[in-house]
Amino acid sequence: MIRICIICICSTYQRQASNHFQVTLYQSNITAIVGAQWGDEGKGKITDFFAGNSDYVVRFHGGNNAGHTVIVDGETYKLHLIPSGIVYGSPVSVIANGVVVDPKALIDEIAYVINKGINPKLMVSDRAHVIMPYHIALDSVLSGHQANLAAGSTGRGIAPVYADKMFRNGIRVVDLLEPNIFKEKLIKGYSFSKNLIEKALGGTFDISMDSIYDDYIEYGNKLSSYICDTAVELFNAHKSGKSILFEGAQGISLDVDHGIYPYTTSSNTAAGHISTGAGVSFRDIGKIIGVAKAYLSRVGESPLPTEIHGDEANELREKGAEYGTTTGRPRRVGWLDLVQVRQAVRVNGLTEIALTKLDILNGFKTLPICIAYEVEGKQVKEMPASLHDYRCAKPIYTSLPGWEDLPNNIWDMGFDALPKTMKDYISYIETEVECPVKIVSVGPQRHETILR
């Protein structure tokens, strides 16, 4: 290790107890994996791929609106709340404070992984906010109220629970362990949401406060052994040189600040949120991998300039099994949109891209890639903030030649063995978004992955 003065900028540091401030340089052991599109890019597979080398795998935002699929040795695991690293068995899975936890869904998911023969090494932040039944009810009446401005929520109560957090009206995981505090907060939270649902939005909410109280105290008891201060745990783990993998949920266009608002989710999906969503400083993150699918899919509502319809869309949807993991909804599909990926590179500070599902494009004669939008006669290369602009955006495409079927066991043959047109497709993306593609995924299974 090299010791130097603070002037030096490094990704990982330690404070030394001495009369001046010093830093110790060592390789950062923290990697982040985030979505570079609309979610469902294959983050679960990429997380699982790296999980074997990680001591901790951490979710830092979102809730059970996410759906992460991991396939190992032909066995499929569908996860919503527990990090995908759980499938590996060895790393500790952490649900950090920025996540919103539906305790019933978590208890069911713990049972699901145990059923699959996994012993869950799990930690849940005491500061994570809790999704209550009235959040789920409010989610649905709110979507009705928003009508064509509704994002097509997964109905898991995500927007209302994050709103309650910001109202400072929320219930945190730690509260489930303290019955008196829980009761005090529940009285306020319950009446607030019930009034919103019934008086402001004309819905109904019939679950009694007493039954919610009983259920949630029981959930707290069941989860108590997992609950701790995960920020302190991660700080100490990092200090002692352990490796940490952050698993993002959703994708950049669903980020509540940088996405296509209001057609977003209600958390920050960008890597920057790791700092507040897990209590780990962004200065410590060494590698930030953006996962992008080789084409585009979107579940939910919003303008979508590169969306395609008809036979070609059906072919892509069926070949890619593009149906929501959480809701089963058919996903809208389209061509790769580099305006979106360019933003993902910039906002997340991506150090590399993992490009997934390239095999799904096998057999397409030409592959259009969107490099900019035309908005009222002007060429736009960055994501517009204006909903009006986004609604009128027309994709400007470059078309590249496609490739036929890939040889069997291509993943054993390495990057150079890929068809030339596929390598050209990849290199075109790298040049346009100014970020290297270092991981290429050509199948759903862990081993169907090529590193460069």
Ligand code: IMP
């Ligand atoms: P919410 O997060 O359930 O409120 O949904 C808001 C928007 O985000 C909707 O358009 C959802 O379809 C979308 N969304 C939320 N989670 C995911 C995900 O994991 N993958 C893809 N889309 C998602």
